[in-house]
Amino acid sequence: MKSIGRIWNSLANPDRIPRLYALVLGIVLIAGFLIPIGLNDHQLYPRPEPQLQINAQDPLAPYDRGGVTFEQRGIVKAQYPQYLPAIGEITAYLSPIAMGVSGTTLYYGTSIYSSPGGLIDEILYYTRGFDTVLESSILMMAFVIASFIALNFTMRRDD
Amino acid sequence: MYPFLDLVTLTNVSVGVLFIGAAGIIMLKTPMDKVIMFALLQGGFIGIIVSAKYLDVAMAAAIFDPISTIIMLIAITKLDEIRKNKIKSQEEEFFA
Amino acid sequence: MILVPDVVSPVVVAIYSPAVFVGIIVALIGLFGISIEKNDLQVLILTDIVGVAMLIIVAAVGTDLAESLVLPGLVVELAEILAICEILMSREMRKTGKSVALIPTPLNFDMEVLQTAPVFIAVILVIYGAFLSGFTGGAIAGGGILFYVMSLTVRGVPSDLWEGIAGASGIAWCLWITGFLVLFVFPSYWLLGLMLAAFGVFIKVAFKAGLIGVMNREEFRKE
Amino acid sequence: MVVSILGSQIIGIIPLGDIVFYMTSFNLFMFAAALAFTFIIAISKTETQVEAEFGSLGDREIKVAKKEFKFRRFLAIICGLATAGAMVTGDIFDFTLFVCLIGIVNIGIVGAVKQIDVLDSAFQYGLIAMIASTPLFVGASLILAATGTISILAINSLTYTTPMMLFGSILLFLGVAGETGVAPFFATKAEMFRTPGSPFLLIIHLSSLLVIVRVIEILLIINKPF
Amino acid sequence: MNDATYLIYIISFVLGSIVGLVLSYRKYTAPYVTKNIDIIALIVSIIGWMLVINSHLITFIPIYLSITIGIFLVALVLGMRPGYGRYETVIGFILAAVVWIGTVLV
Amino acid sequence: MNLMLNILLNVIIAFLIGTILIGLQRKIMARIQGRPGPPIIQHLLHTLKFFIKESAFPKTAAMPFYVAITAMLFVIWVAAVIDGPVTEGSLLLIFAIYTIQKIGEHNAGSSSGSPYGKMSCVRAVYSAAAEVPLFAVLIIIYLKAGTMNISSIINYQSIHGPLLFTIPLAAIMFFVLILSKSQYSPFAITKGKDIVSGYETEHFGLLRGYLMISESIAWYMLLWVFLTVFIGPLSLPAYLIGMVVLSTIVAFINAVTPILNPNHSVMMQVSLAFIGIAGSIVLLMI
Amino acid sequence: MLEVYIWFYTGCTLVIVGSLATVIGPGVKDPLVRTLNTEIPAVGLSLIFLTYNSTIALLTFIAATSIITLILLRTIVRLEEMGAEL
Structure with a gap:
C-alpha cells in the first residue's frame, strides 16, 4: 500500500509526465503490430497510380483531374457533393501564368497546380476549407504566443 | 554486354549517395563534418526528385539546401565559439 | 489515361501496411528515446521524430485527401515547436535570472x-x-x-x-x-x-x- | 430524413463543404455552454491573489499586468471558440485540429506568466501536446484508411467495427487524453492552475473536460456495440 | 401518484420538520435528553404514522390529503431538536406497521 | 401536463429531496460517530438562511465571473433535471453537465482570489482528472444496452432486467462517482475541511444560497441517474426509498473513512476505474 | 514501377535508421548533433512523400523542415549561451 502511494505521488510531478505518456503511447502502439492493418480501397478523393501521369507526359502531372478552365469541371470525389455547388471548378482552374507554363514544359505540374487553382487548393480551400481555417489559426496562435514571449521577455533588452 | 551497367541509373546512384550521406552523418561526430555529409544527403535526394521528373520540386529543394546548410554553419560556428569561451573563462577562473 | 480511378491503386494498397509499420516503428523509437531521456531540450528534439512518424502514417493512405491532411499535420508540428521552444527559453531565463543584455x-x-x-x-x-x-x-x-x-x-x-x-x-x-x-x-x-x-x-x-x-x-x- | 446518433435525434446540420457540423441536444448544450463561458470570460476582470507575506504580518497581492491580461484574454477567447467548434464538428480530422488548437492555446495562456514552476509545467504540457498530436492524427488517419471516410455522420451509418477502427479510436482517445490531461497525465495540467488569472485558467479546464466528453461520444459512434 | 402530489408530500414534510423544530426548541430547554418519552409527541407520531401507512383505511377524506396530514405530523416529531422525538417516531412507526401487516393478513 | 410546470415541479422536488437527503446523511454520520448531529432539515434551513443574509463581495474577486458562476451552476443542474426526470433524454448530456459542474466548482474556487479557494480550484482540476470512471461507465452501458438515451435504457431494462446485475462493476464505478460528490467522503478533496469550505469559502449570502441549491439538485440527480440507469423503471416511492438507501450507504462509508490526499484520491478512483473496465469487459465477453 | 518501390523502401530505411541515429546514435548527448541527425528521417520522409506523388506536401515539408531546424538551433544556441542546466 505504501509503495502504491509512492508511485501515485510520483505521478504528481510534472517532469515525469511526458516520459510516462511516451511510455504508455509506446505500449499502445505495439498493439498496432498485432492487429490486421489494411487499406480500404474505397476512399474519397482517390488519385491515380504513382508516376502514372508523369510517365504519360501529362504537363499537369501529378495533379491533373480533368476539366477545362471556366468551361468544364474537374472530377472530385467528395464526401458530400450535394453541399458543394461549385465542386470541380477550382480543380479545373489554371491561372494565366500557369497556362503559359504548362504550354512550355512537362515537368512543372506541381507548381502549376499549386498556384491558385488545382486539386489541393480545392480540397484545402473549398471542400475542406474549415481545416485550413484551423490550420492557419494554429500557426497564428503559436506565433502570437512565441512573439509575445519573445518581445516581452526573451528578446527584450531594456530591463 | 555489361548488364550491371543497367543498374547505373539516376535513381540507383542517388540512392547510393543518399545512403553514403546518411551513414556519414551518423558516423562522423564533428558537427562540421556532418554538415558536409548533409550536403551529400541533399544531393542524393535532389537526384531522386529529378529521376521522378518533378523539376520544380527539385529546384525548390536545391534552393533550400544551401539555406539549411548556412543556417547550420552559423549555428555551429556560434556554438563552437560559446564553448571555447566557456572553457577559457573556466581556465581563467582556475588560474585566478 | 484515367484521371481519377474508382479505387485506390493496388500499389498504394500493397505498400500501406509496410508504411504503417514503418511509422509505428519510428514512433516507437522516438517514444523510447523520450521515455529514457532526462534532458528537456533533448526531449523537444526527439518529439520531432514522433511527428515524422505521424506524417508517414497519414501520407500512407495515398489519396489526395491524405495529402491535404498532411499539410495541417506539418503546420501543427511547426507551430508547437515554435511556441514550446520560446517557453523553454523563457523558463530557463527566469531560472538563471540572467537578463538579456549580457547575451x-x-x-x-x-x-x-x-x-x-x-x-x-x-x-x-x-x-x-x-x-x-x-x-x-x-x-x-x-x-x-x-x-x-x-x-x-x-x-x-x-x-x-x-x-x-x-x-x-x-x-x-x-x-x-x-x-x-x-x-x-x-x-x-x-x-x-x-x-x-x-x-x-x-x-x-x-x-x-x-x-x-x-x-x-x-x-x-x-x- | 431522421438520423439518430446514439439514440438522440439530430436537430440540425451546418454543411461547410465536406466538413459537416451536426447538432444533437448533447452537442448543442455543450456548444452553448462553451460559448456562454467564453462570453463571461471576455467581460471579466481577473482576480487578485492575496498571499501571506513570509516572516511578517503583511499581505502580498499578485495581479495580472495589463498587457499580459489582454494577451491572455485574447487566447482564452480563441480557446473558448475552438472548444465550441470541437463540440459540434462532424469530422474527425477537423476535431483533431480543434483539439490541437486548444492544446496550443492552453500552453499560451500560461506561457506568459512569471512563476517558474508554472512555466515548467506549461513546457511539460507542451511536450505532451506535441507528442499527443501524433496519436491524434494517426488515429484519424487509421480510421480514414479503414472506413474510407472521416465524416462522423458517414461512420455512424456503417454497421461494422473492424479491429483497425478500434485501434484508431484508442489512439484518438490517447491523443485527446494527452492534450487534455486526464489521469494519470493530470499533473502537468493541474500545476498550471497555480498562477493567477482565474477566468483564463477556467477555459483551460473547460476545454479539456468538454473535449474529453465529446471524444467519448465520437468513440461510441465509431465503435458499435457487439 | 403523480409529481404534483409527490411535491405536496415533500413540502408537507419540510413544513412539519420546521414547525417541529421550532416548537421543540420552545418546549424543551435541556439539550439532548435521550431517555424521556413525551406523551404528546408520541400521540402525534402514532396518528401521523397511522395516517401515512394506513391511509386506505380512512375513507371519508381523499387519500392524498390524509397522507399529507400524516406526513406533516410525522415530520413534526421526527424533526424535533437533536435528542428528542426519536423513540416516539420509532414507536409510532412500529404500531402503524403492525396495523398495516394486520390489515394485509386479514 | 404543461412542460414548464413540469420542469418547475421537478426542480423543486429535486431541490427539496436533495437537501433532505444531504441532511439525512449528515445525521446518520453524526450518529455513527456518536454525536447528536443536526436535524435532518438543517441543510435546507441553511440554504434558505443564506437567501435572507446580506451578500458581500470580496474586493479581490474576478468580478462578473464570480457572480455568474453561481448562476451557471444552478442553470446547468436545472438543465440536468430537464434532461433527466422531465424528458428522459440523452445520458451523455447528463454526463456533460456533470463535467461542466466540475468547471463551476473549479471556478467558484479560483475567482475569489482567496488562497483556500485557489487550493480548492487546483484540487478540482485534480479531481476532474479522475473522470475516467465516468467514461468507463458510459462506455460499458453503451456496449451493453446499445443506446445512450435514458428512455431507451429504461425500456431495455424492462425487457432484459436491471443492468445492476448484468454490469455490476459499472454500477460500482458509478457509485464511486456518487461517493466522490458527497460531502466528507474520502474523495471529496475539493471540499475538505483542511481548506475551510473549499470552493464555497468566499461565496456569501445569496451566492452561497445558489451554490447550495445546485449542490442539492446535483445530489438528487446523481442518485436519480444511478437508480434509473442501473435498476430501471421505478415508481416514485421506489425512487425515494432507493435514494434514502443509497444516501445511507454513502453516509456509512463517509463516517468511517478519512479524506485522502489529492493525488491518492485521483489515482484511487482511476485504479478502480481500470479494474472496473477490465472486469466489465471480461464479464461482457463471458 | 520498380522505381517507386526503390524510393519507398529507401525512404523507409532512411527514416528508421535516421531516427535510431537520433535516439541512440554516437554523440547524441550534444543537442546539436541530435538536431543534425533529425535531418536524415526528414529526408526519408520526403522520399515517402515522393512515392505517393504528394509533391505539394513535399515542397511544404522541405520548407518547414528548414524553419524547424532554424528554431531548434536558435534554442540550442541560446540555452548554451545562458549556460542553462536542463
Whole structure:
C-alpha cells in the first residue's frame, strides 16, 4: 500500500509526465503490430497510380483531374457533393501564368497546380476549407504566443 | 554486354549517395563534418526528385539546401565559439 | 489515361501496411528515446521524430485527401515547436535570472555567402512562392524572407516594424477567412474566394516565417 | 430524413463543404455552454491573489499586468471558440485540429506568466501536446484508411467495427487524453492552475473536460456495440 | 401518484420538520435528553404514522390529503431538536406497521 | 401536463429531496460517530438562511465571473433535471453537465482570489482528472444496452432486467462517482475541511444560497441517474426509498473513512476505474 | 514501377535508421548533433512523400523542415549561451 502511494505521488510531478505518456503511447502502439492493418480501397478523393501521369507526359502531372478552365469541371470525389455547388471548378482552374507554363514544359505540374487553382487548393480551400481555417489559426496562435514571449521577455533588452 | 551497367541509373546512384550521406552523418561526430555529409544527403535526394521528373520540386529543394546548410554553419560556428569561451573563462577562473 | 480511378491503386494498397509499420516503428523509437531521456531540450528534439512518424502514417493512405491532411499535420508540428521552444527559453531565463543584455555573444566570422546570396535566394524564393501561393508558397517565400532578414546586420528588436508585420499577417489571415466565407456563401464567386484564400494564407505564412528570421537575427548577429 | 446518433435525434446540420457540423441536444448544450463561458470570460476582470507575506504580518497581492491580461484574454477567447467548434464538428480530422488548437492555446495562456514552476509545467504540457498530436492524427488517419471516410455522420451509418477502427479510436482517445490531461497525465495540467488569472485558467479546464466528453461520444459512434 | 402530489408530500414534510423544530426548541430547554418519552409527541407520531401507512383505511377524506396530514405530523416529531422525538417516531412507526401487516393478513 | 410546470415541479422536488437527503446523511454520520448531529432539515434551513443574509463581495474577486458562476451552476443542474426526470433524454448530456459542474466548482474556487479557494480550484482540476470512471461507465452501458438515451435504457431494462446485475462493476464505478460528490467522503478533496469550505469559502449570502441549491439538485440527480440507469423503471416511492438507501450507504462509508490526499484520491478512483473496465469487459465477453 | 518501390523502401530505411541515429546514435548527448541527425528521417520522409506523388506536401515539408531546424538551433544556441542546466 505504501509503495502504491509512492508511485501515485510520483505521478504528481510534472517532469515525469511526458516520459510516462511516451511510455504508455509506446505500449499502445505495439498493439498496432498485432492487429490486421489494411487499406480500404474505397476512399474519397482517390488519385491515380504513382508516376502514372508523369510517365504519360501529362504537363499537369501529378495533379491533373480533368476539366477545362471556366468551361468544364474537374472530377472530385467528395464526401458530400450535394453541399458543394461549385465542386470541380477550382480543380479545373489554371491561372494565366500557369497556362503559359504548362504550354512550355512537362515537368512543372506541381507548381502549376499549386498556384491558385488545382486539386489541393480545392480540397484545402473549398471542400475542406474549415481545416485550413484551423490550420492557419494554429500557426497564428503559436506565433502570437512565441512573439509575445519573445518581445516581452526573451528578446527584450531594456530591463 | 555489361548488364550491371543497367543498374547505373539516376535513381540507383542517388540512392547510393543518399545512403553514403546518411551513414556519414551518423558516423562522423564533428558537427562540421556532418554538415558536409548533409550536403551529400541533399544531393542524393535532389537526384531522386529529378529521376521522378518533378523539376520544380527539385529546384525548390536545391534552393533550400544551401539555406539549411548556412543556417547550420552559423549555428555551429556560434556554438563552437560559446564553448571555447566557456572553457577559457573556466581556465581563467582556475588560474585566478 | 484515367484521371481519377474508382479505387485506390493496388500499389498504394500493397505498400500501406509496410508504411504503417514503418511509422509505428519510428514512433516507437522516438517514444523510447523520450521515455529514457532526462534532458528537456533533448526531449523537444526527439518529439520531432514522433511527428515524422505521424506524417508517414497519414501520407500512407495515398489519396489526395491524405495529402491535404498532411499539410495541417506539418503546420501543427511547426507551430508547437515554435511556441514550446520560446517557453523553454523563457523558463530557463527566469531560472538563471540572467537578463538579456549580457547575451548574445557576437559572432566572429565572415561568410562570403551571407553577403551575396541572401538577396538572390530570397528574390527567387519569394517569386516562386508567390507563384505557388497558399501554404506551400507561404512556407517557401517565408523561407526566403527568413534567410534574408537573418543575414541583415541591423540589430535590436524592431518593435514597431514587428508589430506592423504581425498586423499585416493578421490582416492576411482575415483575408483568408473572407475568402472562406465567399466560397461558402457565394459559391458563384469562387474565383474571388480562391484568390483571397490563396494569397491571404500565402502572405500570412510568409510574413510569419520572416519574423522567425528576425528572432534569429538577434541570435546569430555578426560583429 | 431522421438520423439518430446514439439514440438522440439530430436537430440540425451546418454543411461547410465536406466538413459537416451536426447538432444533437448533447452537442448543442455543450456548444452553448462553451460559448456562454467564453462570453463571461471576455467581460471579466481577473482576480487578485492575496498571499501571506513570509516572516511578517503583511499581505502580498499578485495581479495580472495589463498587457499580459489582454494577451491572455485574447487566447482564452480563441480557446473558448475552438472548444465550441470541437463540440459540434462532424469530422474527425477537423476535431483533431480543434483539439490541437486548444492544446496550443492552453500552453499560451500560461506561457506568459512569471512563476517558474508554472512555466515548467506549461513546457511539460507542451511536450505532451506535441507528442499527443501524433496519436491524434494517426488515429484519424487509421480510421480514414479503414472506413474510407472521416465524416462522423458517414461512420455512424456503417454497421461494422473492424479491429483497425478500434485501434484508431484508442489512439484518438490517447491523443485527446494527452492534450487534455486526464489521469494519470493530470499533473502537468493541474500545476498550471497555480498562477493567477482565474477566468483564463477556467477555459483551460473547460476545454479539456468538454473535449474529453465529446471524444467519448465520437468513440461510441465509431465503435458499435457487439 | 403523480409529481404534483409527490411535491405536496415533500413540502408537507419540510413544513412539519420546521414547525417541529421550532416548537421543540420552545418546549424543551435541556439539550439532548435521550431517555424521556413525551406523551404528546408520541400521540402525534402514532396518528401521523397511522395516517401515512394506513391511509386506505380512512375513507371519508381523499387519500392524498390524509397522507399529507400524516406526513406533516410525522415530520413534526421526527424533526424535533437533536435528542428528542426519536423513540416516539420509532414507536409510532412500529404500531402503524403492525396495523398495516394486520390489515394485509386479514 | 404543461412542460414548464413540469420542469418547475421537478426542480423543486429535486431541490427539496436533495437537501433532505444531504441532511439525512449528515445525521446518520453524526450518529455513527456518536454525536447528536443536526436535524435532518438543517441543510435546507441553511440554504434558505443564506437567501435572507446580506451578500458581500470580496474586493479581490474576478468580478462578473464570480457572480455568474453561481448562476451557471444552478442553470446547468436545472438543465440536468430537464434532461433527466422531465424528458428522459440523452445520458451523455447528463454526463456533460456533470463535467461542466466540475468547471463551476473549479471556478467558484479560483475567482475569489482567496488562497483556500485557489487550493480548492487546483484540487478540482485534480479531481476532474479522475473522470475516467465516468467514461468507463458510459462506455460499458453503451456496449451493453446499445443506446445512450435514458428512455431507451429504461425500456431495455424492462425487457432484459436491471443492468445492476448484468454490469455490476459499472454500477460500482458509478457509485464511486456518487461517493466522490458527497460531502466528507474520502474523495471529496475539493471540499475538505483542511481548506475551510473549499470552493464555497468566499461565496456569501445569496451566492452561497445558489451554490447550495445546485449542490442539492446535483445530489438528487446523481442518485436519480444511478437508480434509473442501473435498476430501471421505478415508481416514485421506489425512487425515494432507493435514494434514502443509497444516501445511507454513502453516509456509512463517509463516517468511517478519512479524506485522502489529492493525488491518492485521483489515482484511487482511476485504479478502480481500470479494474472496473477490465472486469466489465471480461464479464461482457463471458 | 520498380522505381517507386526503390524510393519507398529507401525512404523507409532512411527514416528508421535516421531516427535510431537520433535516439541512440554516437554523440547524441550534444543537442546539436541530435538536431543534425533529425535531418536524415526528414529526408526519408520526403522520399515517402515522393512515392505517393504528394509533391505539394513535399515542397511544404522541405520548407518547414528548414524553419524547424532554424528554431531548434536558435534554442540550442541560446540555452548554451545562458549556460542553462536542463
